[in-house]
Structures are given as C-alpha cells and as structure tokens.
Amino acid sequence: MATRKNLTKIDALPWKVKHLKAVAYIRGFIDTSLYNNFNDETDPDVMCKKIGTMFETNNALNRVSVFRKILRLRYQDGLSMAGISEEVSAL
Numbered sequence: 076m077a078t079r080k081n082l083t084k085i086d087a088l089p090w091k092v093k094h095l096k097a098v099a100y101i102r103g104f105i106d107t108s109l110y111n112n113f114n115d116e117t118d119p120d121v122m123c124k125k126i127g128t129m130f131e132t133n134n135a136l137n138r139v140s141v142f143r144k145i146l147r148l149r150y151q152d153g154l155s156m157a158g159i160s161e162e163v164s165a166l
Contacts, residue, residue, distance in 0.1 A: 091117075098122055 097119040105113060105126070112129070116122040131137065148162060 094119055101126075 094117060098116060101119060101122055102110070102113065109129075113122055113125060116125070
C-alpha cells in the first residue's frame with residue numbers, strides 16, 4: 076500500500092506541469108512590454124496576484140489604506156536615510 080508521502084511525490088510532477096501550462100496560457104495575454112515583470116513566475120496564483128496589484132484601480136479604499144500606512148510611519152532615532160527611504164518606497 077502506498078503511503079501518503081509517496082503519493083505527494085508522485086502527484087507533484089503532474090501539478091507542476093499543469094502550473095507551467097497555466098502560466099504559459101496567462102503569458103499569452105500579457106503585453107510584451109510587461110513580460111519581463113512576470114517571466115520568472117512558475118505559480119499561476121502568484122502571477123495573477125502580481126498582475127492584479129500592478130493594474131489595481133486607484134479607488135477610495137486604496138487611497139485610504141495608503142494614507143493610513145503613511146500616517147503609521149514614524150521617525151526612528153538612529154535609522155539611516157536609506158532605511159527611511161526604503162520604508163517610504165515600500166508603500
């Protein structure tokens with residue numbers, strides 16, 4: 076009788092092939108100017124999330140969340156200017 080551990084190893088390869096096929100299908104709809112942003116992705120879920128964040132609309136809810144993040148930024152004593160600019164660019 077096959078153990079659960081063996082089944083996951085056997086089932087992993089077909090899923091990997093299906094993921095690569097799905098990613099290739101999604102890439103067919105991406106403009107060539109944006110291809111470099113997504114050419115390393117092998118998981119379709121991660122790729123769709125990246126595409127979603129890239130083309131997210133600037134609605135009121137998004138503006139409020141960005142405003143809250145800006146308000147939460149605090150000056151920390153001893154933090155270099157590079158550290159501060161990294162926090163701001165992460166928004």
